[in-house]
Amino acid sequence: MFDTTLRDGEQSPGFTMNAAQKILFAHALADLGVDVIEAGFPNSSPADFNAVQTIAREVRGASIAALARCHPADIEACASALQHAAAPRIHTFISTSPLHRRHKLNMSREQVIEHAIMGVTLARKHVDDVEFSAEDALRTEREFLVDVFSAAIEAGARTLNVPDTVGYTTPAEIRALFDYLRAHVKGAEHVVFSAHCHNDLGLAVANSLAAVEGGARQVECTINGIGERAGNAALEELVMALKVRRGYYAADTRIDTRRLLPTSRLLSRITGNQVQRNKAIVGANAFAHESGIHQHGMLKHRDTYEIMRPQDVGWEDSQLVLGRHSGRAAVADRLRHLGYVLDDARLDQVIAEAKALTQTQHVISDRDLQRLVEGESFGPGWRVSALSLTDYGQRTRAHVDLSDPDGRHVIHSAEGEGPVAALFAALSQATGVDFVLESYEVHSMGVGADARGEANLSARIDFEVMTGQGTSRDVLEASAIAWLDVANRVLRGQQAQPRIAVGA
Numbered sequence: 311m312f313d314t315t316l317r318d319g320e321q322s323p324g325f326t327m328n329a330a331q332k333i334l335f336a337h338a339l340a341d342l343g344v345d346v347i348e349a350g351f352p353n354s355s356p357a358d359f360n361a362v363q364t365i366a367r368e369v370r371g372a373s374i375a376a377l378a379r380c381h382p383a384d385i386e387a388c389a390s391a392l393q394h395a396a397a398p399r400i401h402t403f404i405s406t407s408p409l410h411r412r413h414k415l416n417m418s419r420e421q422v423i424e425h426a427i428m429g430v431t432l433a434r435k436h437v438d439d440v441e442f443s444a445e446d447a448l449r450t451e452r453e454f455l456v457d458v459f460s461a462a463i464e465a466g467a468r469t470l471n472v473p474d475t476v477g478y479t480t481p482a483e484i485r486a487l488f489d490y491l492r493a494h495v496k497g498a499e500h501v502v503f504s505a506h507c508h509n510d511l512g513l514a515v516a517n518s519l520a521a522v523e524g525g526a527r528q529v530e531c532t533i534n535g536i537g538e539r540a541g542n543a544a545l546e547e548l549v550m551a552l553k554v555r556r557g558y559y560a561a562d563t564r565i566d567t568r569r570l571l572p573t574s575r576l577l578s579r580i581t582g583n584q585v586q587r588n589k590a591i592v593g594a595n596a597f598a599h600e601s602g603i604h605q606h607g608m609l610k611h612r613d614t615y616e617i618m619r620p621q622d623v624g625w626e627d628s629q630l631v632l633g634r635h636s637g638r639a640a641v642a643d644r645l646r647h648l649g650y651v652l653d654d655a656r657l658d659q660v661i662a663e664a665k666a667l668t669q670t671q672h673v674i675s676d677r678d679l680q681r682l683v684e685g686e687s688f689g690p691g692w693r694v695s696a697l698s699l700t701d702y703g704q705r706t707r708a709h710v711d712l713s714d715p716d717g718r719h720v721i722h723s724a725e726g727e728g729p730v731a732a733l734f735a736a737l738s739q740a741t742g743v744d745f746v747l748e749s750y751e752v753h754s755m756g757v758g759a760d761a762r763g764e765a766n767l768s769a770r771i772d773f774e775v776m777t778g779q780g781t782s783r784d785v786l787e788a789s790a791i792a793w794l795d796v797a798n799r800v801l802r803g804q805q806a807q808p809r810i811a812v813g814a
């Protein structure tokens with residue numbers, strides 16, 4: 311597993327990291343058990359040089375690679391930055407496709423080969439472990455690729471990387487290319503072939519796995535699939551595909567899969583980019599089930615709807631979320647866990663009331679169920695009457711005017727770094743409710759001046775994830791409504807609750 315989160319991932323818009331963040335994440339990658347960490351492109355900036363240098367000095371347990379064009383200054387910068395690495399690798403590349411040769415490099419085939427030989431030879435003067443990449447390999451003439459790779463091996467490359475730079479290939483095509491290269495490149499038996507797939511057509515993981523079938527023994531990938539444009543192959547997906555389908559692929563990794571979720575979360579925190587709910591392995595829904603038929607199956611035997619154990623990738627457990635699509639089996643099971651054994655008629659009634667509740671909230675919590683069974687009413691909760699913000703340079707003060715569940719006015723103000731932090735601090739202090747946000751997103755609904763803002767946030771309280779939603783013309787008011795949506799449910803007495811026990 312060659313991880314390029316800190317190079318291909320970091321070079322894409324919205325994912326830039328400072329040196330301290332890169333170093334922190336490099337340690338996390340080593341703990342995860344990747345074989346190679348591509349730490350950066352030292353000649354691109356002094357900051358990247360320093361980050362690569364510190365990672366090379368500090369991080370052990372993985373080879374540390376740095377990227378260079380087939381250009382002496384780039385290669386010298388790599389050598390210098392990697393000087394203190396226990397296992398340094400210089401990764402040098404040049405484009406080989408006719409498009410790139412003509413329009414980007416303005417080089418003939420012969421000149422590309424000369425540059426490749428120069429780059430690899432110079433890199434080998436500094437380190438033993440040299441990787442050569444043929445950029446845009448999947449749009450390169452096959453016989454020319456054979457010539458370039460054969461020359462790179464002769465010059466001393468140990469790893470030959472075949473990048474699908476623009477995410478253009480298909481699984482069958484890349485597999486056939488790997489078969490062809492391994493059969494025709496001179497010295498192929500002495501090197502490791504590597505795949506580096508981009509996700510422009512959503513095929514990066516499928517193509518990388520097909521390359522493994524074609525004999526690739528290194529895959530280049532990133533945590534959460536970040537990378538240029540639509541990203542690179544996602545490490546967590548590749549690793550789990552190889553593990554779950556171990557009998558099918560003749561390959562495995564030494565990744566500590568239980569660290570996949572924490573590593574993904576660390577990257578989200580560092581870069582400020584959450585993964586989407588339905589992201590494989592690490593998305594919030596990856597092991598969550600709401601629909602009745604699936605919940606019924608899970609309760610009978612978890613393999614009916616899960617192909618891996620959530621604990622194996624770092625989750626605490628699966629989640630059976632009660633909502634509009636849930637059925638009798640899941641509600642009855644949850645009630646049993648809460649200590650209620652209801653006769654059929656009463657169960658039907660509670661299910662009907664729970665479904666009615668989903669017209670105003672997405673998820674039915676244990677506390678909601680308890681209140682339905684015990685016949686308590688759902689009060690109005692806290693409401694926003696007015697809010698305003700005052701900026702003081704870096705800090706903002708939020709003033710909130712709320713009505714409490716008994717209809718009394720509560721006025722409060724608090725400071726924070728920016729309007730959202732100040733607003734949430736004021737709401738927390740006014741209501742006495744505190745929780746850590748897992749995600750917070752604001753979207754525009756509709757277009758133009760009439761558009762309304764919709765805020766969605768989720769908070770984890772003990773093992774329960776609560777989601778809140780608010781809409782308003784004013785996105786901050788929408789955010790306040792969403793925050794109070796969660797707070798009202800917390801205040802209705804939702805506390806730590808047992809996770810659902812699912813079938814064996």
Ligand SMILES: CC(=O)SCCNC(=O)CCNC(=O)[C@H](O)C(C)(C)COP(=O)(O)OP(=O)(O)OC[C@H]1O[C@@H](n2cnc3c(N)ncnc32)[C@H](O)[C@@H]1OP(=O)(O)O
Nearest residue numbers: 318321351353354355379380381403404405414415445475
């Ligand atoms: C597919 C990939 O992910 S490739 C890696 C992408 N990563 C980066 O680009 C890292 C950040 N880049 C940078 O900081 C800068 O682009 C630098 C320092 C690398 C180069 O900066 P500059 O010298 O200003 O060049 P600029 O970026 O404008 O153009 C790239 C030059 O490299 C040449 N080049 C591109 N790839 C290669 C290569 N593999 N080998 C040799 N030359 C190359 C181009 O032809 C162009 O040359 P020209 O200036 O003579 O026309």
Ligand SMILES: CC(C)C(=O)C(=O)O
Nearest residue numbers: 403443445446473475
């Ligand atoms: C530098 C190479 C390996 C690359 O990132 C690509 O071609 O996508």
Ligand SMILES: [Mg+2]
Nearest residue numbers: 318475506538
């Ligand atoms: Mg790339």
